Amino acid sequence: MKKWLYSCGSLLFRLVGANKSDALSNAETTIAVDCMGGDSGPEVTVPACLKLLDRNPSLRMLLVGRQEALTAAVHERAEIVHAEEVVAMDDPVEVAMRHKKQSSMRLAIEAVKAGRAQAAVSAGNTGALMAISRYVLKTMDGIERPAIAYPMPNVTGGATTVLDLGANVDCTEHHLLQFAVLGSALDMALKGRDAPTVGLLNIGSEAIKGNEMIKRAAELLREAGQKSLINYFGNVEGNDIFKGTTDIVVCDGFVGNVTLKATEGLASMVSKVLKEEFSRNALTKMAALVAMPVLNAFKNRLDHRRHNGAALLGLRGLVFKSHGSADQLAFECALIKAIDAAENQLLQKIQARVQQASVLF
């Protein structure tokens, strides 16, 4: 997940705004940050961390990375944790797991495991982050596989939480049910929704649609809905993600990842064509000047950086993934999500929901 969805809708931005004030109000939160992850490493991660530390007097951070790369990371509430190694963006998972046991990514996650931090944030290699998180933190009782959840902004001005986005490529109906419970818990804890609706990503709204696994998943989700373990809406289609038909959309990681990347590809093409048309000749460039404030407003609503930060759900600890190409603003958004999750007791709330629903797993 190198780039993230360019998308519209402003609720998430407002949510981020709301989270900021929450993040400022509570006491004693420690976030472990893999400062070496991402395309830019400390150049981006350190200023983002320092800014949030400055703005939040009750926040502490463990800044994990090569000591010599973190000389600028000076703050009274920041502790440097030296890491010998760095997981490269293209390291195979097994290299990250077996041969880099002292990586900044791993040490950040181990800080969560040891209770020294309430959440970890990394902009590093997604596959490695998921594998190390799973190995170090383990999954919750009742959860076979963790999932990657990301809020995709929709046309209602809200955001649709979609999971899984690539952690699991061979799913059973039971995994999809677990994703539904995890996603519901996330939305309830962070968005304050009472009974968020869950849609099953399918190729039609009728119950008979889909492949065999999806049909079995639909049945299981319906059953969970009848028992009020989730608020099941039914089947949804690809466009429903952006229509905001349901609060949560569950799918296997293969479909979720392809969908995320395809929409990224389309968004980047649309943006390119708009730019091309406005820079075609002197007249169109003049039009661009006049339309600049509107185009900027449009661009701001499409700004993927403000939505940065995916949650790795189902683990015995909180881990957030920033996109690799995050700039400072984007990385701040991912940090804010992690702070908000820690302060809102996301982990405990998810655990309670999972326990309640585990009769069906």
Added chain:
Amino acid sequence: MKKWLYSCGSLLFRLVGANKSDALSNAETTIAVDCMGGDSGPEVTVPACLKLLDRNPSLRMLLVGRQEALTAAVHERAEIVHAEEVVAMDDPVEVAMRHKKQSSMRLAIEAVKAGRAQAAVSAGNTGALMAISRYVLKTMDGIERPAIAYPMPNVTGGATTVLDLGANVDCTEHHLLQFAVLGSALDMALKGRDAPTVGLLNIGSEAIKGNEMIKRAAELLREAGQKSLINYFGNVEGNDIFKGTTDIVVCDGFVGNVTLKATEGLASMVSKVLKEEFSRNALTKMAALVAMPVLNAFKNRLDHRRHNGAALLGLRGLVFKSHGSADQLAFECALIKAIDAAENQLLQKIQARVQQASVLF
């Protein structure tokens, strides 16, 4: 597939232009048109047919539908074929198949089977069209399942042929190989490409990525590539569709359908946000006026109508699907594709390719 992808790139438009002249140059092509299909029925289909008949002196058409609805369909090279029944857009497949044996859709396809037309076009219910086509025409030797292929415009100015887009929700690796051969034959026949590249839709470019079926498919496609039966590129990701990394992208119908609809959903959200920002107040409306020519050029490049027309491949006859909400221009584009396919001997070319590759099926 009610709506179709809003998308950029102009090659397809240019191709349509080229096809128009081809369609005008050759002799004796007969197209069977289901005039009752789609959201608007004869109101849209009949004027589109008449326009193409007027422009193409060697074209004949069988206009299939309720006689009383086709009173405007008067042309010396058009024959009205009366159909008692109409497949509704929401008819279940079994109703269309078993209880509407005299539907306009079925009679149009039967005209192809009987050799009275070289291709059929319908804007009706996709599921019914596929089921009836398969039942009436049968699949080619070596092809277990027909596929829906659609060219999605990409940022290079070309179009990526993606298949399957929803006909098959439970695919094996052998089906994907068949799709690769069908898609290659389509591109070679209609786009004149010598050795179109084939990508396998996956969640990463490395060979080890994907679910079990995808890994087996990758192996099979590689083998087919080594035997020069296809020009296999390797794995591609969702964004590669719009980057135009390969000429053809193969995937199972579930993934293809979700991807198509998600990108439609995003495109429609982007368009709505752009409209909202330009109509926010008097100043932005003024900016919209100045930028109008540029915005129109942008809109034209995004115009999904010009890409209308999906091919149902792998059958013993040519069938094209127009989107249900097609207007006259869009329906004309679907008709032109069918005419072009008939005149370019698409069926014979596909059959030859399939026969050659069937050693691997």
